[in-house]
Amino acid sequence: MNLANKITVARIMLIPFFFLFLQTYPAWLTEHIHTFGFINTYGLYIATAIFIVAAATDKLDGYIARKYNMITNIGKLLDPLADKLLISVALIMLVQKHMLPSWVAFIIIAREIIITALRIVASSKKIALAADHYGKLKLVLQVVAIVAVLLDNYPFQFVVDIRIDYIIMLAAVVITIYSGYNYIRNNYIQLELNR
Template structure:
């Protein structure tokens, strides 16, 4: 197994660790970080760091695979799967914690399943659905929104700006738009496949 695939598998392995920090009762931990009226439990901070590390490996494994000519079928399968598992797991956890509205999580996760289905249909016809500009923007905005929720809107909380809510709404809207964009640009594949 090559290095990019190992990085991808490491990303998948970080998901349950991150979820443990988010969802297990860590009341035995020391008092949360407090700065005036701002409060951040240590377990959320640790989960945020794990999420940032896991999300950043997405670009690293792809870059290494392309640069060193190590693109494999396993990598093509695992990389998008790892991304979707990471986003779905964190969003479901945030919904359970009351930090994210369930309808936003449903929009984001549904789009991921829909685009994955489109890619599978394309593969059956020997075509490849490449990542789009809006798909990349969607990923960045989702990561920013998730981190903002994980760290309780720091530092915007001090200015009274609901950046976490704004970023979450932006993530939902851009996710929806990018999903529509994929289907509009690849509608010929659906007609050709007799779907």
């Protein structure tokens, strides 16, 4: 396994830690095990840092793979999977913590399932469907929006009374929908020609 793939695997391995630090643990547990009390107090900040590090490694592994010619089939499979897992877990946790409406998570996760299904169909026909720049923009906006929501609109709350984190998340939802539509539209003809 090359360095780029190891970084991708490390990103996947950070997801359970993100999940554990974002949990709220019950009082009976925090009274007996002080570690859980620490997590209840500081876990959100640690989880946010883990999420930022995990999201940043997406650019790093891609850069290393391209620069040092380390692009592999396993990397092509694991890299988008790592992104989808990280974003999906983050959205589900934000919904569980009542920091985000469930419809936002539903739209973003549903888009990923639909596009993944389309890629599987294409792959079965030996067709490679390339990601476009809207897909990359979508991921960047999703990461920024999730971080903003995790930080509960900090530091924007000191500047304006508007929930900037929700505006960024709404922009992420819009570009998510558009990028999905654009991806299906651009690749539909290619799939039809290869029926």
